[in-house]
Amino acid sequence: MLELIIVSTLNGVLYGMLLFLMASGLTLIFSMMGVLNFAHASFYMLGAFFGYQLSRVLGFWPALLIAPVLVGALGALVERYGLRTVHRHGHVAELLFTFGLAFVVEEVVQMLWGRLPVDYRVPPSLDFTAFTIFSTNYPAYKLFELLTAIAIFAVLLLVLTRTRAGLIIQAALTHPDMVAMLGHNVPRVFMLAFGVGTGLAAVAGVIAGPALVTQSNMAGLLGPILFVVVVVGGLGSLAGAFAASLLIGLVQTFAVAMNVSIGDLLAVFGAHLAPDAFFAEITQVTVAQIAPIVPYLLLVLILIFRPRGLFGTRET
């Protein structure tokens, strides 16, 4: 039991930090431009596939550096030549543009790499067991993922709060006109922020690719969960996104590890459903099976009881 708790906590924190790598970029972009980037998870997927392709030619470490830069540049181009054109049609048009982009990216990835998973492996230099808890061997690669995510989180925090560029970004979040008045090129700040945000998503893709499955549906699987993170944390709140990422990471990991059925859980509270009732099927489903829908259940609960999200300051 203790083993399960420790391993699940580690995995949950890891998953949560990966989510936060993406959610932070999404939140920054949303607070700045008011654009909810539907295609954010697509940049994560592009990161994974670029990482795969580059690591076959150059090896894993150069790929880890080059792929996010390429994807970030692509993101900046999308902002400059796509979003900025659509901006004059309003926020709904921007959201639709990114929706269309997500659709196209998935098709392009399918076209170039096919529908089946690609063989993106953990680099040999990290393919060993870091430590053993009880009987579980914890792979070094997972530890590396966790440390990378934490390091990027720390750097991001420092840049945003301690550097001049971070101050300009923070100012542009709330007072874009004033920042422009002071002589800063706000559209360029937006473009760079979009590039950095998508680049961060790509980092997550490069390091998560070998551990998870690198496949053309990975953006479609993760994208909605990212949105849940951003809404549960409170739209536009970086601290909220952090808390929600960890929360969803932990909840989902623990749910996967629990092999009891809903009926068993209900029985603890003294409730029994007749086995032939119309929806009795629900009682036979195990908690592990409903793990994929747990984030969405959380979303609905949050919307009912706390519509502005955990740390949100405004009504979403």
Added chain:
Amino acid sequence: MSAAVQSGVRRTARGRGWARTGLWLAVAAVFLLLPHLFASGTGLTTMSLMAIMIIFALSYNMLLGQTGMLSFGHAVYYGLGGFLVVHAMNAIIGAHLPVPLVLLPLVGGAAGLFFGIIFGSVSTRRGGTAFAMISLGLGELVGASALILRDFFGGEDGITTNRTKLLHVAGLNFGPQLQVYYLIAGWCLLCMMAMYALTRTPFGRICNAVRDNPERAAFIGYNTQSVRFIAFCLAGLFAGIAGGLTAINFEIMNAANVGAAPSGIVLLMTYIGGVGNFAGPVIGAILITFLQVMLSDATEIWQLYLGLLFIVMVSFAPGGIAGLIAMHAPVWRARLLHRLAPAYALALLLGLVTFAGAALALEMAYRLSAGSEGGTAFRFLHVPVEAASAAPWSLAVLLAVPGFIGFRRVLPIVGNVWATTLAEARQGRGR
């Protein structure tokens, strides 16, 4: 207002009423006559699908176009409506109840309405981006649940039924596709008329007000939240009918029917057709269904073209196809359309050249990539092409690059011609 003016107003109103009745009769006549023009099996199934998609897209536009709510999970109501109809049909067959098939879409509508009420009460509290995200979350919730609850949704295999085993009325057993087509067409006409009538009611107008300026609508005393909620429930009702017709048409529903794919497709259809006009979603549903059937035979990567078309529409023609057509109404009335023709023809030619080059490059890239299974030789517009050779690649570049440069050059000219023609058309009307 003088009596003469008043009677004039009444006369034009009556005239418009007659015109509208005539239009609906014409639509009904088209529905009746189409099977005689396209009697083939493919033709009938395609038209049945189109009619279903027209209902689905129009119901979606009640949200996006009329009330300004962008939903990423509309297939929930469509799919659940379909599933309830399949289960209802199986229950009716099992219990030998005397219920004719014609009434079954009502079950779908009721299911759509029911789930619209349940999910709408959570999701319509706010509009805008928040609503869009919640609709996505609910869509994923139901889509993922469909794969878990295997008894009700039948997992990936789905749940099947048999439409011919229900009560036969007037000798109709709904075995042949032609009978099913007429059933669907009848429901489609009914739903179109109902949804059109709804846009003409005060409620429809208030929906528009909530879309355009929620603060003002709230200020004059309307509860924007309940307006959104009612619109949402009604959209669910019609989506459920569309889903029920799908169940009758295919006699099978599976978990994919409630998933993200149909939610995305209906958004694409509605938007490409045009959200600002009642006819927009109809155009979109017909066009996209046609492309789905025709393009999927011609190319493996047709969804990529669909996505690119959507992005182009969002970026440059937010009014959709219907918006583009409506834009030309004043010019058409002033009989100046021929002035635009040369500029349009030139732009169209260059656009097609660019597209041909780009499409050739895309198709060849696909043949060379890991995703393709058919080898590198294929036929592009009936011409055999070898993707692994240099000649077609240089042809693609020679078409696409100069075509695109020319197209960019021609665009300002088209803009100029358009502006002067429109100004003249308006002047002519003012005179």
